[in-house]
Amino acid sequence: MRLFAQLSWYFRREWRRYLGAVALLIIIAVLQLIPPKVVGVIVDGVTQQHYSATQVLMWLGLMALIAVVVYLLRFVWRVLLFGASYQLAIELREDYYRQLSRQHPEFYLRHRTGDLIARATNDVDRVVFAAGEGVLTLVDSLVMGCAVLIVMSTQISWQLTLLALVPMPVMALMIKRNGDQLHERFKLAQAAFSSLNDRTQESMTSIRMIKAFGLEDRQSALFAADAADTGAKNLRVARIDARFDPTIYIAIGTANLLAIGGGSWMVINNTLTLGELTSFIMYLGLMIWPMLALAWMFNIVERGSAAYSRIRAMLSEAPVVDDGSETLPAERGTLAVAIAEFRWPHAAHPTLNNVNFTLKPGKMLGICGPTGAGKSTLLALIQRHFDVDRGEIRYHDIPLPRLQIDNWRSRLAIVNQTPFLFSDTVARNIALGKPDATQQEIEHVARLASVHDDILRLPQGYETEVGERGVMLSGGQKQRLSIARALLVDAEILILDDALSAVDGRTEHQILHNLRQWGEGRTVIISAHRLSALTEADEIIVMQQGHISQRGEHEQLVSQPGWYRDMYRYQQLEAALDDEPEETSHA
Structure with a gap:
């Protein structure tokens, strides 16, 4: 029942819908009390007062009219009640998605994609079901049950009513006990479903790798194990679930037995008429639904409560990076990293230490170094995915923590190491950051990224669907589409995090030349393993073990002993060896 308290904010806001639905339920409950009374009147009228056929038909017509009215009212309250619960689903998913979009990489280090999807789908559905069917069954069972009890005890016999209610306290205790167990077991079942979701998501996204390594049987076995675990935990839930109906039916059966036995004794002793006993048994039949509804309500509300606790755990998790309050001036500024x-x-050990540089508008900074040197970490700090432990990064001489995150990131265009494309057309993937871009603008940035000719060779050109994650494109094409997407945003600072690793040397040179022309007045930061991508940079910093070991222009670094000169010579030699077979074949 704590779920209703947790959702009280929504019930208060949508009180008109819920109050309207409750009012209609009360009217329906009152109308449903009339037919059993009418049946008793007809039985006594036929057996004692010799009703005519016309009188009987009049009473039957009244019952038919009540049935039609109840049907119409049920239609209206379902629209009111379930309309409100579906609106709750929309809001919960919107809040959940907004919360995920506010989180930073540290959050996604702790939470897996499949689990997050399960909470947004399965768990929200359970909460919404409880907010709709749960409220319905609670109100309907209470109103109908109380109304029937009042009529039975005041209009027929309070002694017989008390006798028929003897099994009910035992039933209530059993339902409460089963409900507590159901809550805990359902939480475990939902967690198992999340794990199964994770396994499914990972298998689908890595299917090429699985096939390449011949791991189909192994992955199938792992999936089967997760599916079996999920099934076992849901079976434990089903075992508790299966206890509700038998408990209700035994209680109702016992109540009927006591009512018929006690009522027959009262008829024999002339303290109750046959018609009244018939009405009492029919009223007792009306108690079957409230009792079943009460058990069902406990079932779905406990499931909804377990699901809502999982959703709230995500919604209450604050981002590790706090939003600032200041906004940036309109003009371009200097980026200062300290x-x-x-x-x-x-x-256990610092990832970065003593990293200092200043980057003025219109300049290009190159970042290089061995794997694990801290290049991507540095770029993540500039994007403010994390805050610096000691030191600061400033733009326009304003520390990044004081800036509004959205305002700061609107000045950035990012191309990451692993490009991500949506299952959409080429044109709409490029226009992701600027949905209203014209075809001419899209083609212009595609030319700057040296991918325009490749796009024209696709079956439908810019309208070609690229498939999930761009599955039909090569790595180089995906990288260049991502670069075009970043250029279209026309941001002040362009960050390329090893974004040219999958293109050939000639294409790389052309893209860099185009970026130099495009980047007049704009700041460009390029992180790369292939040093030929950095030759046009105004300054290059060499990262080693989390700090800057060398810095300067390309010509300066090539002439100095150190990692940069050694790696550049090695890459030049490697490129020459790769070209040699091609030259031999032409000869």
């Missing part, structure tokens, strides 16, 4: 120390959550 990181004394930063370490990842739970890391």
